[in-house]
Amino acid sequence: MSTATLSARRAPDTFAIVLMIVLCAIWGLQQVAIKSTNAALAPVFQAGLRSAIAALLVYGWAGLRGTPLFRNDGTLGAGLLAGVLFAGEFVCIFLGLTLTSASRMAIFLYTAPCFTALGLHWFVEGEHIRRTQWIGVLVAFSGMALAFADGFTRASGASHQSMLTGIAGDALGVLGGIAWAATTVVVRSTRLAQSSASKTLFYQLAVSAVVLLALAALLGQVRVEVVTPLAVVSLAYQAVVVAFVSYLIWFWLLTRYMASRLSVFSFLTPLFGVTFGVLLLGESFSLRFLMAAGLVLAGIALVNAPARRSEVRA
Template sequence: MSTTTALPTRRAPDSFAILLMIGLCAIWGLQQVAIKSANAAVPPVFQAGLRSALASLLVWAWARSRGTPLFRDDGTLGAGMLAGVLFAAEFICIFLGLTLTSASRMAVFLYTAPCFTALGLHWFVDGERMRRVQWLGIIVAFAGMALAFADGFLPSGPAGASAHGSTLARAAGDALGVLGGIAWAATTVVVRGTRLAHTSASKTLFYQLAVSAVVLLALALGLGQAHVETVTPLALASLAYQAVIVAFVSYLLWFWLLTRYIASRLSVFSFLTPLFGVTFGVLLLGESFSTRFLAAALLVLTGIALVNAPVRRRAV
């Protein structure tokens, strides 16, 4: 790619971009359900490593077919390694958290990431200062998170020690969801605040997938998880969905949208992802949630929408 060619002017999302973003949010919302449905067959850390490894091979093949260099020395190695480690940390939290909490709850806690991203960019990246409406969004989202945590400590099963243990496990899974959101936000800050912001989307994605594959597979080996309990059609379909549809196709489509449309206008759709996640958890896994958790989720979604609110410019 020539670095002298002027970048195309980014425009507001049209109907095609809006429909594509809704589709992407549905794909991302289904991801938690896919992971949870395969955890019994493939240990979580090993499943995450296989997902990253398969997707990194697909990105490498895609970049090679388009003549996009992935191994040229452009000063991004250090930042790319850090982004990959953070990406691995995010999915360790997601995959382990889904063994403890529901896919619906994980979807809400994980997608607090835009709020943490806004805070990180405000503190570490020049020109990314938050506006008052974004601070309001942070407060509203964090209030929703606190309410959701409080709901998580309410027993959902039989009284006694088993209910107490289940409640503590669910709270731990919820906390891992938040940590996953923080790791996701930190990855975004690294990408935006380093030389990765000026490299190709394929190379940035390849760094995250390839490095995380090494980290996750090594960790799975160390934990004794580098095996498959049972090979089932559901587990294979889940792994294919995560690697091909989510980590390869959807991420490349997202990066493609970012090159043509205004990022802030696209990001506002992120509030749909936890909504899809909760819906799929209820419909496909038979999960349930309380009125308190529904109110908490609505607060989180409102906060995300406020954080991603587009800047209103005065007419001149």
């Protein structure tokens, strides 16, 4: 990408800010949609269908725009790796939501920006973590530790099996965040960084569809328990609204506005996730979990905060 193109990117205006808030709400609702459909569609099978439908939509969109998806540009290896990591992320999310609440999943999953900052620091030249970001990582991880402690406390009155189930669900949320961060690092550190947004997204969706559907077959999850209007609407929401429309809008915003300024809004997504979990699923949380969520949100905001002059290295 040329220097002129980079310099043309500007700070988010009112339109971009409103659009980012809408996107964060869409992403925050995703956990609720998945959890509400797990009873109708086996989790891994549901994840595979989501990726397959979205991949077909991206393929059609690229065809309409004349964007080549199969040109030999040296991105195949990185694209396959990104797709496998993307599949791993959603295995963790979909299975995790059978074990823990949507509110808790939203908090643990969205520690991803902190893992991303660490991954870029270690594997991408010029992406060193600033002092403010280190503080943000420590604050977010402190919140994550407090949230785990809250999980142990809440499960103390339950059976040993129930306690292990809840903690396993929380751990899958963290693993999902790590897989998400690893996908971002692969995209940023390989030739995928120069690839079109449609091709990068198609790699992730198409490869994950194959991996997830194959895994569902191996696990005996290729089945539909019951077809309900809620399940149909939920799957359509995940595939069309989240995996297709919202991701393309996000990539479009990145071509016109400064990524660092847009990323600051990422802390809103887990906030929406917790809110929707409480309002739509009737989930409850303790004061300790509320404090933990506040620490994670503050950490995400610090990790994504624009660099101050004193922190910019020559």
